[in-house]
Amino acid sequence: MTQDELKQAVAQAAADYVAANAPEGAIIGVGTGSTANFFIDALAPLRPRYKGAVASSEATRKRLEGHGFTVFDLNDVEEIPFYVDGADEIDAGLNMIKGGGGALTREKIVAAVARKFICIADSSKVARELAKLGGTPVLREGFVTDNGNVILDVKGLAIVDPKALEAQINHITGVVTNGLFAIRPANLLLLGTADGV
Numbered sequence: 440m441t442q443d444e445l446k447q448a449v450a451q452a453a454a455d456y457v458a459a460n461a462p463e464g465a466i467i468g469v470g471t472g473s474t475a476n477f478f479i480d481a482l483a484p485l486r487p488r489y490k491g492a493v494a495s496s497e498a499t500r501k502r503l504e505g506h507g508f509t510v511f512d513l514n515d516v517e518e519i520p521f522y523v524d525g526a527d528e529i530d531a532g533l534n535m536i537k538g539g540g541g542a543l544t545r546e547k548i549v550a551a552v553a554r555k556f557i558c559i560a561d562s563s564k565v566a567r568e569l570a571k572l573g574g575t576p577v578l579r580e581g582f583v584t585d586n587g588n589v590i591l592d593v594k595g596l597a598i599v600d601p602k603a604l605e606a607q608i609n610h611i612t613g614v615v616t617n618g619l620f621a622i623r624p625a626n627l628l629l630l631g632t633a634d635g636v
């Protein structure tokens with residue numbers, strides 16, 4: 440199976456899971472990235488079942504609207520039963536590193552409101568043991584997030600206590616947020632592998 444086929448399979452499994460478990464007329468939180476895009480496409484045939492969606496980025500909003508979904512501002516929404524999003528890495532405790540698509544700030548805000556975070560990832564995303572090295576920040580050239588911020592990609596960090604590290608980085612003056620999703624981890628991981636989801 441190609442990586443895209445794995446992403447598609449896991450996105451379809453998430454759409455099926457949401458359809459089976461979300462109340463009729465629910466508003467679904469939708470993440471950002473190529474796997475989230477496959478999820479939007481998989482959710483689209485069941486659109487009448489949902490009142491609409493909350494998007495974690497402008498790209499996601501456009502794709503949802505392209506499929507005819509009503510996209511709500513988070514401030515106008517009472518409840519989000521499910522938030523579905525991809526991840527760059529995820530470990531066995533379902534702590535994630537996200538932000539590859541640069542939408543981490545809104546993703547974290549929507550995820551915080553959602554009752555259940557469903558992470559959709561293919562098997563290449565499972566975290567390997569990280570080397571015990573200091574981080575090397577590199578400015579992501581030519582990129583500004585939807586919220587007008589720049590991103591530093593940090594490689595080589597030893598993430599021993601993801602929750603503590605997430606909080607610690609957030610306390611650095613000038614940091615808006617970071618891509619560690621450990622304080623609000625996923626509740627469920629649907630993992631696409633060559634043997635199935």
Ligand code: 5RP
Pocket residue numbers: 470471472473474475524525526527536537538539540541542543546
């Ligand atoms: C965007 C993200 C994405 O969910 C993450 O980068 C995974 O992307 P993809 O599904 O394209 O591999 O955090 O900010």
